[in-house]
Amino acid sequence: MNAEQFRKQGKEAVDAIADYYENLDSMPPMSEVKPGYLYGLMPHEAPEDPEPFDDIQKDIKANIMPGITHWQSGNFFGWYPANSSFPAILGDMYSAMFNVVGFNWICSPAATELETVVMDWVGKLLGLDKRFRAIKDDCTEGSGGGIIQGSASEAHVSAMIAGREMMLAHLHALGMNDEEVDGVWHKFVAYFSDQTHSSGQKATNIIGCRSHSVPSDDNFRLTKKALLAAIEQDRHAGLIPFFVCGTFGTTNTAAIDDIPGIAEVAAANHMWFHVDAAYAGAALSCPEFRPLAQGIERADSFNFNPHKWMLTNFGCSALWVADSKHLVNALSIHRAYLPRVKGATSFAKDYHNWELPLGRSFRALKLWFVIRMYGASGIRAHIRKHVVSAKWLEEQLLADGRFEIVAPVEFSLVVFRIKPSALSDSPGADGEVANRANADLVKLINTDNRVFLVGTKVKGKDVLRAAIGSAHGNQENVELLFKVVTELTTTIISGRY
Amino acid sequence: MNAEQFRKQGKEAVDAIADYYENLDSMPPMSEVKPGYLYGLMPHEAPEDPEPFDDIQKDIKANIMPGITHWQSGNFFGWYPANSSFPAILGDMYSAMFNVVGFNWICSPAATELETVVMDWVGKLLGLDKRFRAIKDDCTEGSGGGIIQGSASEAHVSAMIAGREMMLAHLHALGMNDEEVDGVWHKFVAYFSDQTHSSGQKATNIIGCRSHSVPSDDNFRLTKKALLAAIEQDRHAGLIPFFVCGTFGTTNTAAIDDIPGIAEVAAANHMWFHVDAAYAGAALSCPEFRPLAQGIERADSFNFNPHKWMLTNFGCSALWVADSKHLVNALSIHRAYLPRVKGATSFAKDYHNWELPLGRSFRALKLWFVIRMYGASGIRAHIRKHVVSAKWLEEQLLADGRFEIVAPVEFSLVVFRIKPSALSDSPGADGEVANRANADLVKLINTDNRVFLVGTKVKGKDVLRAAIGSAHGNQENVELLFKVVTELTTTIISGRY
Numbered sequence: 001m002n003a004e005q006f007r008k009q010g011k012e013a014v015d016a017i018a019d020y021y022e023n024l025d026s027m028p029p030m031s032e033v034k035p036g037y038l039y040g041l042m043p044h045e046a047p048e049d050p051e052p053f054d055d056i057q058k059d060i061k062a063n064i065m066p067g068i069t070h071w072q073s074g075n076f077f078g079w080y081p082a083n084s085s086f087p088a089i090l091g092d093m094y095s096a097m098f099n100v101v102g103f104n105w106i107c108s109p110a111a112t113e114l115e116t117v118v119m120d121w122v123g124k125l126l127g128l129d130k131r132f133r134a135i136k137d138d139c140t141e142g143s144g145g146g147i148i149q150g151s152a153s154e155a156h157v158s159a160m161i162a163g164r165e166m167m168l169a170h171l172h173a174l175g176m177n178d179e180e181v182d183g184v185w186h187k188f189v190a191y192f193s194d195q196t197h198s199s200g201q202k203a204t205n206i207i208g209c210r211s212h213s214v215p216s217d218d219n220f221r222l223t224k225k226a227l228l229a230a231i232e233q234d235r236h237a238g239l240i241p242f243f244v245c246g247t248f249g250t251t252n253t254a255a256i257d258d259i260p261g262i263a264e265v266a267a268a269n270h271m272w273f274h275v276d277a278a279y280a281g282a283a284l285s286c287p288e289f290r291p292l293a294q295g296i297e298r299a300d301s302f303n304f305n306p307h308k309w310m311l312t313n314f315g316c317s318a319l320w321v322a323d324s325k326h327l328v329n330a331l332s333i334h335r336a337y338l339p340r341v342k343g344a345t346s347f348a349k350d351y352h353n354w355e356l357p358l359g360r361s362f363r364a365l366k367l368w369f370v371i372r373m374y375g376a377s378g379i380r381a382h383i384r385k386h387v388v389s390a391k392w393l394e395e396q397l398l399a400d401g402r403f404e405i406v407a408p409v410e411f412s413l414v415v416f417r418i419k420p421s422a423l424s425d426s427p428g429a430d431g432e433v434a435n436r437a438n439a440d441l442v443k444l445i446n447t448d449n450r451v452f453l454v455g456t457k458v459k460g461k462d463v464l465r466a467a468i469g470s471a472h473g474n475q476e477n478v479e480l481l482f483k484v485v486t487e488l489t490t491t492i493i494s495g496r497y
Numbered sequence: 498m499n500a501e502q503f504r505k506q507g508k509e510a511v512d513a514i515a516d517y518y519e520n521l522d523s524m525p526p527m528s529e530v531k532p533g534y535l536y537g538l539m540p541h542e543a544p545e546d547p548e549p550f551d552d553i554q555k556d557i558k559a560n561i562m563p564g565i566t567h568w569q570s571g572n573f574f575g576w577y578p579a580n581s582s583f584p585a586i587l588g589d590m591y592s593a594m595f596n597v598v599g600f601n602w603i604c605s606p607a608a609t610e611l612e613t614v615v616m617d618w619v620g621k622l623l624g625l626d627k628r629f630r631a632i633k634d635d636c637t638e639g640s641g642g643g644i645i646q647g648s649a650s651e652a653h654v655s656a657m658i659a660g661r662e663m664m665l666a667h668l669h670a671l672g673m674n675d676e677e678v679d680g681v682w683h684k685f686v687a688y689f690s691d692q693t694h695s696s697g698q699k700a701t702n703i704i705g706c707r708s709h710s711v712p713s714d715d716n717f718r719l720t721k722k723a724l725l726a727a728i729e730q731d732r733h734a735g736l737i738p739f740f741v742c743g744t745f746g747t748t749n750t751a752a753i754d755d756i757p758g759i760a761e762v763a764a765a766n767h768m769w770f771h772v773d774a775a776y777a778g779a780a781l782s783c784p785e786f787r788p789l790a791q792g793i794e795r796a797d798s799f800n801f802n803p804h805k806w807m808l809t810n811f812g813c814s815a816l817w818v819a820d821s822k823h824l825v826n827a828l829s830i831h832r833a834y835l836p837r838v839k840g841a842t843s844f845a846k847d848y849h850n851w852e853l854p855l856g857r858s859f860r861a862l863k864l865w866f867v868i869r870m871y872g873a874s875g876i877r878a879h880i881r882k883h884v885v886s887a888k889w890l891e892e893q894l895l896a897d898g899r900f901e902i903v904a905p906v907e908f909s910l911v912v913f914r915i916k917p918s919a920l921s922d923s924p925g926a927d928g929e930v931a932n933r934a935n936a937d938l939v940k941l942i943n944t945d946n947r948v949f950l951v952g953t954k955v956k957g958k959d960v961l962r963a964a965i966g967s968a969h970g971n972q973e974n975v976e977l978l979f980k981v982v983t984e985l986t987t988t989i990i991s992g993r994y
Binding site for chain 2: 001002003004005006007009010011013014015016017018019020021022030031033035036037038039042044045046047048049050051052053055056060063064065066067068069070071072079082083084085086087088089090092093094096097098099100101105106107108109110111113114116117120121122124125135139150151152153154157161164182183185186197198199201202205206207208209251252307313314315330331333335336337346347348356357358359360361365368369371372373374375376377378454455456457465
């Protein structure tokens, strides 16, 4: 395939993409295939000879498309939004064109430098504290800075590794020798709440430390009091707290942990404080949400995913550290074939020392496209539109009378359920009855498949989560969601399903 | 930006990509900017209002392009090839279109199932042992299987974590209780050679275990004897060997470790045996290279990067395990919001339990495009073309008389240097003189910038590495490389530079 053929076929692909987005809402959001559907449709070996693009296009329509759950549909309300946008797709196309592997500055100076500059842009856009800047106002190098990683999971591990490094340095500073440090290595404990994203638990599996899942309060928040109690208990058992994750917008309910309280506890205990704002961090581009984020300025690291609710295709996870020292100490590797730039390090960061992998693609490009083609004003409008829709949905559900809202609607997530009292004439309706009804409502909605959402369980209750925020959805999609939910709730209450 | 605008701008981007590839060879391969060049060319805050695509296109030409080191140029011989191809770019475009986050089967069944099927295709294409298959010939589930990760670094950490899990299970099976296991946690040692990719060292930094860098032999290989000696020494000190990496094509010289010998040692010591074939694994698509890979069938895990020398854009790193049990045990996470498919698990793998992150993109798509549009025959032709060029370069360098070949040329990497005897009339020319001359030759070549390569240091010697394998390069580019090297070697020998 030469460049001339690519001109033709690339343009066909562009049209296919545009067609897809124009027709998204006409397709059921959830795939309805059965496990193993594709195996029967495909040869079981690579073809010996080249096949034409036309055949692949046909197979995409006939075989791949039915197996797609359409995350970009306006009728997709599952998990959290995974925004795509045309500017981001264009950025990805240019990134695929250059296909540089940017582990070092000389691998492509533009890749390193654009990442540094754009991450400072985004930090300012969110109102992050100056501690997190790579380049200070006077154009000198800051001690912190941002990096684009592939996912919040990788950011979580990276932060935990930096935290372990900080604690090791602290123990050495207290006078422990290497052998003594070896002897306490297995006593390190990371803290998060029972509502923290699974990446917290997984990060402890990866680095091989202990984890303490602290019970959240009635509003699904990690509190200072509960964290202190957990730390006290562990210290009593001879363990060493070294890391805590506070979440700004948890996975289940978008709850906001007691960030200032956690910051205080972390500082008093020499612990690394990581803030996971994977979903809700995007809202900080609007100043009205910043009062919710007090205390973030005291974190050691802060992470959010532009690839969730900020119009940037997967994977684009933004991680900032206030001081890169411990992260870089823990992850630095030197080899003769990895030349380093002397001096001017603020502009020539060795980002491979800030992350788990060595190889890295030119991810800053798509983020740069998104920010420029939407502008700060466009990004804020995107966020606010969905928050308005979420508030509208909350009001409608309450006005209906049969639902309860399970968690405060601060952003664009609405967590709700059919009230037990709507299910039975007897006021003391059994909790399991309500749980079964709500779990069945999730199934009924997804079998109906005009809209898609997922259920979850919080504090023993089965609930529904409507995560609004598709870049291609609008108020009409949320109105359809409400219509489907209320219709099928009537079916549930009637018991005839 | 709506779909109509995207049709126009997407097609402009397609033309820009085709133009880029048509003009690649006319640009100096290495970027010549100075650190910080971009900061002065850019605003220091996000724009408030949207900016037109035209402005971004202009900035790419004026500001980004000068900061690109052109990895796709036929005149780029640095590190290892990082292939891009038009089929892979098309695949990436479709992947960006769907933008699914495929952590679970229902997230998009096609994403999970295509990955399973295509990884079995590639395993067969490379002649991998059946142990590594997800689906057996009788269509039942195998104990192994493949996964596409982002990079060989991530694959290396994943394998090491699986190895740790296997050793923990072994220690428990020997009768140790949890407390006793805690007490030896810090005694785990991973082995590799002094030629293993930096990702081995980094993986030990990440999981927090000890590492033992074993001296390679005169051919830069990890031998059974040296590995056994290292293990014996560590056992004597009370340590616990649990993991060893053998490399099929090392970073410095493309050396092949003693794979059968390492397999034997690993089995006798209950150690996990990971084979890193990041670069050279692609050659196994040609049967004539398979005799070099004896012993790989006994590995616990095998990894190569289609994004290096197999025509697939970054990031596409293929990892197989013979038994997924330990990997999945170590990395599994269950949450109420992550629904699992019951039964038919061979077709509905929870790949998030096979890797570090939760979120994952539809990477199988580009690999599928590449394999279909090149066919197995096209992939083999791509490999063989570069191997022929490498042999040609080796012969020319030897025929010239002034160079020595530092390592056997098995694949498409040629490691060479100016011979000390070519530098001085006195036969006992000092090693440092030759080192300085060869390091200077690298600098001179890259300042000249008709071709790009990197130098490295092996066994105390400064050498040059010419990594052939660009998808967009051919024999003429290698001839240019030879011309530049010989010309500038004359300059070096003359001492007038």
